[in-house]
Amino acid sequence: MNEGAMKSPEQVTAALNAHLQEKLERTGCTKGRLKAEFTSTLLLSLSCIRTRDNKSMLIWDFDYPLQKAIRDYLEICGPQTAILQVDIDLTRESFLYTHLSRAQHEQQKQAAAREAEKEIQQRKEELKQHLAADTQPIGKPLAEKVATALRHGSIGYTHRDYCGMGLEYREGQYHYGELWDGGMHLSRQSFDTQSAFVQWLSQQSNASLSNIHLKDTFYWGNQVITRERLEQFLQDGAA
Numbered sequence: 001m002n003e004g005a006m007k008s009p010e011q012v013t014a015a016l017n018a019h020l021q022e023k024l025e026r027t028g029c030t031k032g033r034l035k036a037e038f039t040s041t042l043l044l045s046l047s048c049i050r051t052r053d054n055k056s057m058l059i060w061d062f063d064y065p066l067q068k069a070i071r072d073y074l075e076i077c078g079p080q081t082a083i084l085q086v087d088i089d090l091t092r093e094s095f096l097y098t099h100l101s102r103a104q105h106e107q108q109k110q111a112a113a114r115e116a117e118k119e120i121q122q123r124k125e126e127l128k129q130h131l132a133a134d135t136q137p138i139g140k141p142l143a144e145k146v147a148t149a150l151r152h153g154s155i156g157y158t159h160r161d162y163c164g165m166g167l168e169y170r171e172g173q174y175h176y177g178e179l180w181d182g183g184m185h186l187s188r189q190s191f192d193t194q195s196a197f198v199q200w201l202s203q204q205s206n207a208s209l210s211n212i213h214l215k216d217t218f219y220w221g222n223q224v225i226t227r228e229r230l231e232q233f234l235q236d237g238a239a
Contacts, residue, residue, distance in 0.1 A: 124220075
C-alpha cells in the first residue's frame with residue numbers, strides 16, 4: 001500500500017488545503033478556484049484574483065508537493081472523479097470541494113453536445129426562413145437590362161476557392177452557375193437565347209436564388225445572386 005493510500009480522508013484533505021493556501025498566499029491571492037481534470041493525464045489550473053490590484057490570474061505551474069497532494073486526495077476521496085473543483089476563500093478559511101464523476105462528466109458532455117446541435121439546427125432554420133421570405137420577383141425590366149449588360153461583362157466574385165454564384169454570357173449562351181477560383185467551370189443552367197434567359201431571370205427572386213434548396217447549408221445565401229447585386233452590376237459594371 002502506498003503512502004497516499006495509508007492516510008485518512010481527513011488527512012489528505014487537510015494536506016491539500018494547506019498546499020492550496022500556500023500557493024495562493026505566494027501568489028498574493030486570498031480567493032481562487034482549483035480545477036483538476038483527468039483526460040489521458042491530469043490537467044491542473046488555478047484561477048485567482050491578486051489582492052493588491054484585482055488582476056485576474058490563471059496558474060498552470062504546480063510544484064511536485066502540490067501535485068502529489070492533489071493525487072493523494074483523489075486516490076483516497078475521489079477515485080472515480082473526472083473533474084475536481086475546489087473553491088477557496090482564505091478570508092473565511094473555506095475550501096469547498098465539488099466532484100464530478102466520469103459518468104456525470106460524460107452525461108454533461110453528451111447533454112452539451114445535444115444542446116449545441118439543437119442550437120445549430122435552430123440557427124439553420126432561422127436562416128432558411130429569413131432567406132425564403134424575400135419572394136419579390138426580379139421582374140422583366142431588370143432582367144432585360146441585366147441580359148444586355150452581360151454581353152459586356154459578367155457577375156461574379158474573383159477570389160480563391162468558392163466564389164458563390166455567377167452570371168455570364170459566352171459563346172452565344174447565357175450561363176448561371178457556381179464560381180470556383182473566379183471561374184465558372186460548370187453551368188447550373190444555360191440559355192440559348194436572350195428571351196429564354198430573361199424569362200427565367202424575371203421569375204426568380206432573392207429567395208429562389210438563395211440556394212436554400214441545397215442540402216449543404218454552406219451554400220445558403222453564400223455570395224448568391226440577389227436583386228441588389230444585379231442592380232449594382234448595372235450601376236458600375238461589376239458585381
